[in-house]
Amino acid sequence: MRRTLAVSRRILSQFAHDKRTLALLFVAPIVVLWLLSVLLGTDAYGPRLATVSLPADFQTALEQQDARVSDVSEQEAEDLLRNNEVAAVLRMADDSTLEVWAEGSDSTKTQAAVAVVSAALNDLQKDASERMEADIADKKAEIEQAQEDAKAAQEEMKASIEQIMLALPDAAKASLPSSLQDALDASSDGALSVDDLSIDPASYLPVQDVEVEYFHGNEDWKMFDFYGPVFIAIFLFAFTFITSGMSLVNERSAGTMTRFLATPIKPAEILGGYAIGFGTLSLVQTAVILVVALGFIGFPNEGNLALVVFAAVSMAIASVTLGLLVSGLASTAFQVIQLMLLFVVPQILLSGLFDLSGAPGWLQALGQCFPVTYGVDALRAVMLRGAGLADVGFDLAMVWGFIVLFFVLAALGFRKKHAKPMRG
Template sequence: MLRIRALCARILTQFGRDRRTLVLLFVAPVLVLWLLTVILNGTAASVHVATVDLPEALQTQLSKTDAHIERADASQAKDLIDADDVAAVLSMDGDTLRVELEGTDTGKSQQVMAAVNEAMAALRKEHQSEVEAAQREAEAAMQRKAEQLQSIMANPQPKTQQRMASAVDELMQAADPEMEALAVTGVDTVYLHGGEDWKIFDFYGPVFIGIFLFVFTFITSGMSLVTERTGGTMTRFLTTPISGAQILSGYTAAFGVLSFVQSFIILGISIRFIGFPCVGNMWFLVLTCMLLAMTSVSLGLLVSALARTPFQVVQMMLLFVVPQILLCGLFDLSGAPMWLQAIGKCCPVTYGVEVLRDVMLRGQGWEAIWIDLLALFGFLAVFFVLGALGFRKKCARVRR
């Protein structure tokens, strides 16, 4: 019993002296849990829909649904749906409502169609109520005219025949009231991207590809450098003329080659065997995956400078990787606080996932993705420079 107590005391003392482990053990899980709570408890975002010259009755009914309705002309609506700022554009083709869905997010498409069906049902109900009211009014008018006709027939007067003919005409008009036709008689649905056969997982496939690339590369690169440092290999490296920046460059280049092969394997299996849709250029996907993986490598090497053991690298995922997973597009952040959306824009995974979605789901080309790729390259450069500076300090300590 004393031996068990002594061993327990030694382990607790060891953890008590390791402040990094204590922070990762107690603070990081609470931080991630709080972040997840903010995301999931955020206001449910309404699906955005642009309307072009709709009948006022339908426009009114649409405004009563949960969808956020925005009036626009044809040119503005095209720009909005091309930029993925709206989930659909509603316009008229004769007396048919044309619903043009953006299509990549099946969930949003379903919300749009639910709003359209709700508005159409309300429009038909309102029209039916108007018809029934007109029929009741017509029946009352017919009753009055019939009574008037009976009165004329019961009290013959000069020009009785002319009065009877006029009363009969009025009776016929009351029996057949003029009704305005229903403004919309049908709905035609078209897809800008995708189609009815797309599943909800097709929208999240690119997200998981980006997440898995980033996470596993981060763990592998960070643990590799820490293992070499704790095993003495790094010390032997530093006795040679090689500099810290050259060591990090070598690691980044090596993992860049591995990420090239990894990208081909993951993308090939995802598209060929799992069945993820891909309507864009495969080489854009490979380039994006390589940049994302190399950014993960540079972040892993930067974080490894803060870790003393490979186990701490895994623990640091809670601080440096898990928030990126939550904010990269796995959840819809349009209803989240603005500060949380701003943090999401500071995560490299967000830009990688956006490019993967643009290419795989929308078939976008270089003109649509180059800014996101430039952002990824910027993260890569910043993480590399910071990692090199931190590594140079460690090199200086070792060489003393």
């Protein structure tokens, strides 16, 4: 027991003297938990919809739902849909048929848009039913009042004729036609009838049918298809980061790095060699992952396969350079794992794995500061929307900008760390 306690004291003593590891041990989990609390504490997703010249009643019903509704022109609606800025466009296909033109790449947003339309139609139908019942009641009361007025007028006319007939001589009464007496005896109940009431239900419900069309994808796409590019990017980034980060720390621990520095080779050349080597390995890894994802799992790909490969490899190389940067900050392999929680996990959480449309503005802005966000956007645009190089050029440029930034910072940190004189 004494020897066991001695071992435990040694471990605790090592942690007590390693301030960086001790800080990461508490800071990293707290940061990740805090991000999760913010992400999962946001309001429920309310789809953004664009409407084109809808009936006023239906437009009002839509605006009362949990959605962001904008009334735009036909061209503006198409541009918003093409740029993935709305979940769907609503327009009338004919006088009574509503067309829901869904963006389609995200089945969750499409379902949310259809649910909003269904709720608005239910409210509209309920309101139309109440108005129709009120109009029927008013019309019925109007007919009943007309019947009563006609009956009173007939009774008054009958009384007047009877008075006139009393004043006539018997000979004149005998000469009156029998149809006059029949008219006096007739009832006014059949003069007007509720059956004469004519109401067109279509005039109360302007939308009677709904058709759903897809700008991208189709009705068979599921939520997993939308997250396919996210998983590809995350797996490439996370696993490549661990491999590259661990390797440099292991090289330093084994003394290989010291022998490298004893040669004329420069730190930038060392890091460049690591980047090329791991970049080549990531190319093979990317090929294997894409073959499995597209050929066996069945992720959809609407775009150019070569562009998908280039975007995925760019993500892997960004992870390699970030791994080299972080490994320069870490003294042990254990610290690499802890730094991963700070440098990689927040990127994963803010890359598109969660919908940030309802998140605070600062959190959305923070998500734009990471390479994974741009890599995921590029892969989604190509695989789900068939985007070309011109459409994803900015995202890919940002990824390569991060690659250059990480490499430069890694080279500077590497040079600074190994330029320190050895302590005696």
